[in-house]
Amino acid sequence: MNFDSEKGKVAIVTGASSGIGKAIAMCYAEHGMKVVCSNRDPVKGQETVNEITALGGDAVFFQTDVSKVDEIQSLINFAVTHYGSLDGIVNNAGIGMGGSPLHEYTLEDYDRIMDLNLKGVFAAMKYGAEAIMKSHSDSGFIINISSIAGLMPQSGQSLYTTTKFGVVGMTKAASIEYAPYNLTVNAICPGYTVTPIFGEAPEQAMAYFRSNCPTGRMGEPEECAYLALFLASNMARYISGAAIPVDGALSAGQRNLIQWKNPEITQ
Numbered sequence: 001m002n003f004d005s006e007k008g009k010v011a012i013v014t015g016a017s018s019g020i021g022k023a024i025a026m027c028y029a030e031h032g033m034k035v036v037c038s039n040r041d042p043v044k045g046q047e048t049v050n051e052i053t054a055l056g057g058d059a060v061f062f063q064t065d066v067s068k069v070d071e072i073q074s075l076i077n078f079a080v081t082h083y084g085s086l087d088g089i090v091n092n093a094g095i096g097m098g099g100s101p102l103h104e105y106t107l108e109d110y111d112r113i114m115d116l117n118l119k120g121v122f123a124a125m126k127y128g129a130e131a132i133m134k135s136h137s138d139s140g141f142i143i144n145i146s147s148i149a150g151l152m153p154q155s156g157q158s159l160y161t162t163t164k165f166g167v168v169g170m171t172k173a174a175s176i177e178y179a180p181y182n183l184t185v186n187a188i189c190p191g192y193t194v195t196p197i198f199g200e201a202p203e204q205a206m207a208y209f210r211s212n213c214p215t216g217r218m219g220e221p222e223e224c225a226y227l228a229l230f231l232a233s234n235m236a237r238y239i240s241g242a243a244i245p246v247d248g249a250l251s252a253g254q255r256n257l258i259q260w261k262n263p264e265i266t267q
């Protein structure tokens with residue numbers, strides 16, 4: 001087993017300025033990977049890079065709006081030019097959209113979330129896979145950040161659920177295509193995770209999310225990052241086409257009322 005196998009690999013992380021993407025970028029750099037941090041917002045994106053370099057890591061920022069295909073192409077070209085090759089891409093950037101029944105969403109809502117959460121992932125996989133194969137990486141990887149909404153449909157989130165199921169489908173189909181070429185393709189499906197994606201959600205809503213979690217707490221972004229690190233390492237070369245939940249058992253099944261005969265064993 002080689003616990004250092006990810007060291008020196010070059011990876012792009014989209015949406016690296018906050019939440020799960022930032023945690024992945026920081027974790028990759030901490031373990032010796034070279035990271036192209038991409039984001040729409042140059043100020044916040046550069047902040048992640050500054051934090052990484054202050055800790056002795058190797059990272060560079062490239063501004064990208066992942067809803068724009070030409071910007072994704074430029075991002076991938078930049079990564080290859082800057083570091084000379086590309087081993088992996090983490091398609092993390094995405095937006096949430098929730099709280100309404102399907103008929104209340106507009107066609108503009110549809111276009112906005114599809115362009116970003118689905119077409120953006122498609123384009124990054126398309127150009128990313130080409131660049132990774134042209135780099136002759138012997139251990140390439142694509143990691144798409146889906147959601148438990150990509151495994152278990154969420155009411156009030158018909159459009160978000162559609163994009164995240166789409167990401168899982170695209171991941172699985174592509175994993176078969178690239179399996180012979182040293183390129184793994186997996187999806188990480190976070191459960192409720194403490195990040196800015198919840199915006200100004202009222203405490204009542206956050207308490208509801210927490211109470212839904214079998215663990216009684218939401219996840220931390222780093223808990224997704226540890227899986228992303230493992231999937232980037234050479235210890236995960238036989239894991240491909242998987243959609244792996246990081247959700248404290250939230251998507252494992254329906255909770256029921258149960259009565260313990262000996263509850264004192266937990267005290």
Ligand SMILES: NC(=O)c1ccc[n+]([C@@H]2O[C@H](COP(=O)([O-])OP(=O)(O)OC[C@H]3O[C@@H](n4cnc5c(N)ncnc54)[C@H](O)[C@@H]3O)[C@@H](O)[C@H]2O)c1
Pocket residue numbers: 014015016017018019020021038039040041064065066067092093094095096116145146147148149189190191192193194195196197
């Ligand atoms: N936090 C959760 O509970 C949760 C649960 C399941 C899935 N996810 C998924 O995790 C991913 C990361 O979300 P997060 O929770 O860290 O939220 P976040 O809001 O902290 O991060 C989203 C990132 O995407 C970037 N982004 C948004 N639009 C962009 C665009 N057009 N171009 C480039 N970058 C853009 C943001 O700037 C930010 O860096 C998303 O795909 C989200 O759907 C999150």
